[in-house]
Amino acid sequence: MSRFKDKFAIISGGASGMGAATAKRFVEEGGSVVTLDLNEELGIKVAEDIGDSCEFFKADVSKAEDWDRLEKHLGERFTKITSVVNAAGISEPATVEDETVEHWDRVHAINGTSVFLGCQFAVKAMKDGEGTIVNFASSLATRPKPFVIAYNYSKAGVLVLTRTVALHCAEMGYKIRCNAVQPGAINTPMMQRYVQAAENSEQQLSEFAASHPMNRVGEPEEVVNAVLFLSSEDSAFTTGDSISVDGGVIAI
Numbered sequence: 001m002s003r004f005k006d007k008f009a010i011i012s013g014g015a016s017g018m019g020a021a022t023a024k025r026f027v028e029e030g031g032s033v034v035t036l037d038l039n040e041e042l043g044i045k046v047a048e049d050i051g052d053s054c055e056f057f058k059a060d061v062s063k064a065e066d067w068d069r070l071e072k073h074l075g076e077r078f079t080k081i082t083s084v085v086n087a088a089g090i091s092e093p094a095t096v097e098d099e100t101v102e103h104w105d106r107v108h109a110i111n112g113t114s115v116f117l118g119c120q121f122a123v124k125a126m127k128d129g130e131g132t133i134v135n136f137a138s139s140l141a142t143r144p145k146p147f148v149i150a151y152n153y154s155k156a157g158v159l160v161l162t163r164t165v166a167l168h169c170a171e172m173g174y175k176i177r178c179n180a181v182q183p184g185a186i187n188t189p190m191m192q193r194y195v196q197a198a199e200n201s202e203q204q205l206s207e208f209a210a211s212h213p214m215n216r217v218g219e220p221e222e223v224v225n226a227v228l229f230l231s232s233e234d235s236a237f238t239t240g241d242s243i244s245v246d247g248g249v250i251a252i
């Protein structure tokens, strides 16, 4: 398959879960990738496993200076970027009663500011050419659960950020489309951490499954399919939208 022949993607959160799975498929379909992550050890290992068309760059994507470092590192490759996927994120539990301002700010820096910075970087790189941006929101952006108040709010922000960037690019005549995905609970290290931390892991997994009308959790590949659709010409007339990959949660 060569859907991404001559395409060059920057993928945040590329050391793990859905970011890593997106990088792997992007390369399998003919493209090249630079993955960004804080986890250097895993990031290097994943990139090596993917092969020569995948390079790892250590970055804290919530920091503007790290995006500047990436731009310098890429040199002439900066304007060759055709796709940016903002997948880095964290999810840690806190309700309205036990959330703290410090934690709230941390979640928004990683789940919100990083996506804004990734979009700003993408528009600068691609505005004289063409390309796509895909941001990771969540089903919780529109169907929130009470145990992750900061996460819900940050992912709702990602949806409106996505639409705002899409409208700006369209208004400016840039050939850049910006869309989001809204996964339900997906079987990645992020979800597994919740399952492992529960008193009864099996029961926690069943509860995650039961919260989806299709009565199961999703697999990373199922979300990657949507990310790659939004990153390809297959979605040429789609911008400012989001695709739910959530086993029917959006319909509840």
Ligand SMILES: NC(=O)c1ccc[n+]([C@@H]2O[C@H](COP(=O)([O-])OP(=O)(O)OC[C@H]3O[C@@H](n4cnc5c(N)ncnc54)[C@H](O)[C@@H]3O)[C@@H](O)[C@H]2O)c1
Binding pocket: 012, 013, 014, 015, 016, 017, 018, 019, 036, 037, 038, 039, 059, 060, 061, 062, 086, 087, 088, 089, 090, 091, 110, 114, 136, 137, 138, 139, 182, 183, 184, 185, 186, 187, 188, 189, 190, 191
């Ligand atoms: N797994 C789920 O159930 C689920 C559901 C809905 C949405 N999402 C979203 O999907 C995206 C990918 O999640 P995942 O499940 O693959 O999680 P994951 O934990 O497997 O991967 C997330 C990656 O982001 C990296 N990261 C965190 N903070 C960073 C920072 N400041 N700079 C650079 N990298 C950073 C982590 O090191 C990790 O490698 C996230 O945005 C997450 O919120 C996940």
